[in-house]
Amino acid sequence: MTSTITEENAGPPASLEKLDDAVIRFAGDSGDGMQLTGNQFTNTSALMGNDLSTLPDFPAEIRAPAGTLAGVSAFQVRIADHDIHNPGDSPDVLVAMNPAALKKNIGELKPNGVVIANTDEFNARSFKKAGLENDPLEDGSLEGFRVFKAPLATMTQRALEDSELDRKSQDRCKNFFALGMVYWLFSRPLENTVEWLRRKFARRPEIAEANIKVLKAGWNFCDITQIFQVRYEVDSAQLEPGIYRNILGNHAFALGFVAASRRSGLPLFLGAYPITPASDLLHELARHKSFGVTTFQAEDEIAAVCAAIGASFGGALGITASSGPGISLKSEAINLAVMVELPLVICNVQRAGPSTGMPTKTEQSDLLQTLFGRNGESPLPVISASSPKDCFETAMEACRIALKYMVPVMVLSDGYIASGSEPWRLPKLEDLPDLRPEIRRDPVGFAPYRRDETTLARPWALPGTPGLEHRIGGLEKDDGSGNVSYDAQNHAQMTRLREEKVARIAADIPPLEVDGEPSGKLLVLGWGSTQGAIKGAVNAARAKGLSVSAAHLRYLNPFPANLSELLESFDRVLLPEINTGQLALVLQGRYLRRIDSYPKVEGRPFSRDEILARIEQLLEA
Amino acid sequence: MSTEVAALKKKDFQSDQEVRWCPGCGDYAILSAVQSVFPELGIPKEKFVVVSGIGCSSRFPYYLDTFGFHTIHGRAPGVATGLKLARPDLEVWIASGDGDAMSIGGNHFIHLLRRNVGVKILLFNNRIYGLTKGQYSPTSEVGKRTKSTPVGSLDNPFNPLSLALGAGATFVARSVDVFQPHLKSVLRRAAAHPGTAFVEIYQNCNIFNDKAFSNVTDKQARTEQTLHLEHGKPLVFGKERRRGIRLKGVDLEVFDLVDDAGIEECLVWDEKVASPTLAFALSRLVPPAMPTPIGIFRAVETETYESRVVSQIEAEIDTKGAGTLEDLLYGGDTWVVD
Ligand code: SF4
Numbered sequence: 013m014t015s016t017i018t019e020e021n022a023g024p025p026a027s028l029e030k031l032d033d034a035v036i037r038f039a040g041d042s043g044d045g046m047q048l049t050g051n052q053f054t055n056t057s058a059l060m061g062n063d064l065s066t067l068p069d070f071p072a073e074i075r076a077p078a079g080t081l082a083g084v085s086a087f088q089v090r091i092a093d094h095d096i097h098n099p100g101d102s103p104d105v106l107v108a109m110n111p112a113a114l115k116k117n118i119g120e121l122k123p124n125g126v127v128i129a130n131t132d133e134f135n136a137r138s139f140k141k142a143g144l145e146n147d148p149l150e151d152g153s154l155e156g157f158r159v160f161k162a163p164l165a166t167m168t169q170r171a172l173e174d175s176e177l178d179r180k181s182q183d184r185c186k187n188f189f190a191l192g193m194v195y196w197l198f199s200r201p202l203e204n205t206v207e208w209l210r211r212k213f214a215r216r217p218e219i220a221e222a223n224i225k226v227l228k229a230g231w232n233f234c235d236i237t238q239i240f241q242v243r244y245e246v247d248s249a250q251l252e253p254g255i256y257r258n259i260l261g262n263h264a265f266a267l268g269f270v271a272a273s274r275r276s277g278l279p280l281f282l283g284a285y286p287i288t289p290a291s292d293l294l295h296e297l298a299r300h301k302s303f304g305v306t307t308f309q310a311e312d313e314i315a316a317v318c319a320a321i322g323a324s325f326g327g328a329l330g331i332t333a334s335s336g337p338g339i340s341l342k343s344e345a346i347n348l349a350v351m352v353e354l355p356l357v358i359c360n361v362q363r364a365g366p367s368t369g370m371p372t373k374t375e376q377s378d379l380l381q382t383l384f385g386r387n388g389e390s391p392l393p394v395i396s397a398s399s400p401k402d403c404f405e406t407a408m409e410a411c412r413i414a415l416k417y418m419v420p421v422m423v424l425s426d427g428y429i430a431s432g433s434e435p436w437r438l439p440k441l442e443d444l445p446d447l448r449p450e451i452r453r454d455p456v457g458f459a460p461y462r463r464d465e466t467t468l469a470r471p472w473a474l475p476g477t478p479g480l481e482h483r484i485g486g487l488e489k490d491d492g493s494g495n496v497s498y499d500a501q502n503h504a505q506m507t508r509l510r511e512e513k514v515a516r517i518a519a520d521i522p523p524l525e526v527d528g529e530p531s532g533k534l535l536v537l538g539w540g541s542t543q544g545a546i547k548g549a550v551n552a553a554r555a556k557g558l559s560v561s562a563a564h565l566r567y568l569n570p571f572p573a574n575l576s577e578l579l580e581s582f583d584r585v586l587l588p589e590i591n592t593g594q595l596a597l598v599l600q601g602r603y604l605r606r607i608d609s610y611p612k613v614e615g616r617p618f619s620r621d622e623i624l625a626r627i628e629q630l631l632e633a
Numbered sequence: 634m635s636t637e638v639a640a641l642k643k644k645d646f647q648s649d650q651e652v653r654w655c656p657g658c659g660d661y662a663i664l665s666a667v668q669s670v671f672p673e674l675g676i677p678k679e680k681f682v683v684v685s686g687i688g689c690s691s692r693f694p695y696y697l698d699t700f701g702f703h704t705i706h707g708r709a710p711g712v713a714t715g716l717k718l719a720r721p722d723l724e725v726w727i728a729s730g731d732g733d734a735m736s737i738g739g740n741h742f743i744h745l746l747r748r749n750v751g752v753k754i755l756l757f758n759n760r761i762y763g764l765t766k767g768q769y770s771p772t773s774e775v776g777k778r779t780k781s782t783p784v785g786s787l788d789n790p791f792n793p794l795s796l797a798l799g800a801g802a803t804f805v806a807r808s809v810d811v812f813q814p815h816l817k818s819v820l821r822r823a824a825a826h827p828g829t830a831f832v833e834i835y836q837n838c839n840i841f842n843d844k845a846f847s848n849v850t851d852k853q854a855r856t857e858q859t860l861h862l863e864h865g866k867p868l869v870f871g872k873e874r875r876r877g878i879r880l881k882g883v884d885l886e887v888f889d890l891v892d893d894a895g896i897e898e899c900l901v902w903d904e905k906v907a908s909p910t911l912a913f914a915l916s917r918l919v920p921p922a923m924p925t926p927i928g929i930f931r932a933v934e935t936e937t938y939e940s941r942v943v944s945q946i947e948a949e950i951d952t953k954g955a956g957t958l959e960d961l962l963y964g965g966d967t968w969v970v971d
Contacts, residue, residue: 055966058966058968059966059968061968061970248970251970252970253970253971254969254970255963255967255968255969255970256967256968256969256970257965257966257967257968258966267961267962270956270961271958271961271962274958274961275958279719281715281718281719283711283715300956300961301945301946301949301950302946302949302950302952302953302954302955302956303955303956303961304946304950304955304956305946306718306719306942306946308714308715308718308942310711310714310744311740311741311744312740314708314711314741315708315710315711315714315740315741315744316711317711318704318705318708318711318712318714318715318741319711319712319714319715319718320715321704321712321715322684322702322711322712322713322714322715322716322717322718322719323715323716323718323719324715324719325682325702325712325715325716326715326716326719326720326723327719327720328715328719328720330715330719344705345705345708345711348704348705352702437970438962438963438967439962441958441959441962444958475679475680475682475700475716475720475723476679476680476700476720476722476723477679478677478678478679479679480679480700481678481679481698481699481700481701482700482701483648483694483695483700483701483702483703484701484702484703485694485695485701485702485703485704486687486703486704486705487703495650496650496695
């Protein structure tokens with residue numbers, strides 16, 4: 013079915029349909045403001061109490077040639093009246109601002125899904141740029157979808173007839189026409205976006221008002237023409253009571269680090285160098301100077317981590333953040349932190365590699381680099397975040413371990429988590445852990461490498477403390493005195509101590525929890541950003557009557573103490589990872605346990621259905 | 634000098650570690666000068682932090698009984714920057730060499746200077762790699778025969794002073810390991826400078842590059858070929874101070890104060906002038922055609938990086954109020970689920 017929206021062909025009032033779950037994808041040129049449009053829809057839906065999950069997908073190029081497939085930027089948001097874990101596999105509604113956006117995204121639209129196509133861009137020139145022979149709106153290729161043709165630019169201009177804005181600025185408002193339409197389709201109020209526009213363009217009210225006018229025009233248009241014939245409602249979700257906000261992964265990291273700074277009583281110092289997809293962490297922390305946060309944009313990745321180490325030596329909470337290529341550059345300095353045993357947190361927001369790879373595409377392929385990618389025997393704790401909101405707790409936990417054990421801690425996230433968002437039930441302030449570290453002040457009996465008997469942590473003795481003058485460095489240290497030592501037995505001992513210190517953390521972390529039966533035929537094991545897809549798949553499998561358990565690892569070094577036993581409690585262990593099977597390799601090596609590795613390296617997260625299919629396959633076998 | 638600080642002595646800064654440079658190495662003289670100057674500064678001992686990279690010079694922190702951090706090759710400026718930003722109250726000194734600062738750490742070196750972080754950086758320039766046993770360095774002269782360049786090096790050297798001036802350094806000086814009183818006076822000036830103080834020290838590596846600076850340190854060169862830069866004084870040098878430096882077009886030339894022209898043509902040295910142009914021209918003077926200038930090439934005061942960083946944070950706190958955990962978490966767009 014194809015319809016062109018005009019005021020003349022107004023139909024009967026649309027029927028109201030309740031959905032429990034809907035996926036909307038906004039797709040257009042990178043200049044069309046699709047991320048912003050999607051974010052507005054998300055925030056409004058969050059305020060309406062839906063559970064939600066988002067997935068932005070933007071090109072690495074800032075402005076690829078307009079109208080081309082390379083320039084398509086998309087934002088997917090899933091809203092639901094129940095607890096959801098991922099942004100959905102395929103959209104129910106696709107907004108296509110041009111033919112390239114349509115071509116690139118139509119393949120994933122659900123059967124009978126809704127397409128809102130901006131016909132103003134559907135012309136011979138744009139077809140050519142998108143590599144299309146014919147007009148897809150006319151050639152029958154959209155059979156099986158509900159297509160609504162809307163000349164967005166024309167209608168935007170009409171709405172702004174008496175606006176003072178020049179034509180170009182007027183044209184830039186057209187995404188708000190589309191947003192107005194989708195708001196109508198999903199029965200969302202406009203107020204939140206209206207207020208946001210007024211705040212955002214406080215200094216240029218003419219722009220705010222133009223966008224508001226266009227937003228309302230889009231909404232009214234649907235209301236007058238009743239073109240959609242159906243209108244959806246998605247009720248608020250039964251979320252746990254509490255105060256919520258919608259949060260992006262990288263922002264949750266930033267908040268987690270500021271919170272850790274507050275709870276430890278240490279000033280936060282971030283050393284960073286811009287890199288996709290980690291930069292947002294730098295941007296966000298740079299906005300928090302009034303929390304006493306120092307952000308240092310260094311000359312390169314190496315200086316960034318070195319500065320964090322220097323700050324840490326001085327008694328600050330030193331943090332650095334990057335992505336794979338930057339982590340490679342930092343590895344020598346991370347090893348220095350291993351050797352000098354200073355607290356440090358290193359965030360790796362992973363992306364598709366090797367080398368520059370695909371900067372805006374997600375991957376979990378730096379796990380082996382994290383565990384083993386430094387010279388010498390260089391153990392450090394590794395923990396991973398499993399969803400955008402989980403970044404908050406992960407950041408705080410990384411700081412806890414770093415400060416308690418005097419050790420650099422690596423935190424793994426990825427592009428999918430970093431730029432995805434979901435509602436986050438805010439923790440109660442009094443529930444946040446106390447992270448105040450032990451700082452050495454007493455010179456009596458002080459030696460820089462005399463360790464705590466339980467944690468094996470060496471004392472943190474800050475410059476400026478009388479009587480604690482000492483030297484640290486990358487050369488091997490004498491156990492206790494910390495003097496440079498080339499003694500063979502001492503080196504063996506220090507190597508063992510560094511290893512043991514990290515291993516002991518296993519006693520200080522929660523055991524791995526199993527979702528489902530504690531033993532049985534199949535355990536789906538995951539780590540990091542695969543959590544949502546795995547949860548969805550396991551729930552769906554159970555709904556089909558299959559018996560399957562799931563467990564999700566946050567701690568990748570050391571592993572939780574009960575992991576080995578757990579692996580033995582199941583006939584098979586399925587491990588989906590967005591790499592070629594890196595965790596599977598580690599587990600098989602360490603526990604001599606066969607793992608059914610399920611690798612995927614397409615720069616995209618797993619879909620629920622992919623994992624579900626694999627579960628079914630394994631249980632049938 | 635603060636009255637609360639008990640008078641410190643040289644031996645207070647001598648650590649219990651055995652000094653392991655080659656006998657006769659110029660590093661000993663530099664260590665001795667630093668150990669003599671530190672106690673004079675009126676700064677409590679525990680406030681000193683010496684940071685280094687890798688190389689013979691970078692063993693320096695082990696021999697000083699202060700806080701010390703022997704980091705990784707070329708990265709001392711990065712570590713020192715983070716330390717100074719976190720702890721502006723500390724007195725941070727970097728010990729580095731020509732390989733460490735000019736080669737592997739070149740990037741950090743220039744960025745340290747452009748930011749004007751309040752740390753001192755001593756460049757032990759011996760024009761050779763000592764610790765790795767004798768390869769040419771980025772300050773070695775073209776044609777240098779070393780283990781890695783048996784038939785002569787081909788690449789042009791850096792001039793560390795020119796590089797520092799080009800990077801916007803606010804304090805630039807040069808001294809020589811064996812000129813102890815001069816070296817100490819330069820170190821005192823560096824210590825007093827509020828921003829990044831860069832001191833190039835000609836250091837003799839008697840094992841792999843002996844007498845590299847004989848055209849400065851030889852008895853005859855000392856009097857004939859060394860130009861002492863003294864603020865407010867004319868640029869004269871040589872026996873009986875007969876030779877002067879004057880402008881020739883946009884360059885400098887040497888002239889004879891008796892035969893060529895009078896003292897009024899001689900440039901009067903101004904280390905505080907805003908423009909680094911003349912300092913740069915002086916940094917290019919090399920023997921034998923020209924004298925070797927030593928002393929302070931530039932000493933201009935601008936706000937330090939750490940001071941800007943701290944002020945910006947304070948200003949943010951002033952306008953927004955000191956952030957609380959509550960603002961942090963609950964400050965955005967929130968909604969309540971009952
Ligand atoms: S190798 Fe040269 S620079 Fe190094 S300690 Fe020996 S003499 Fe000094």
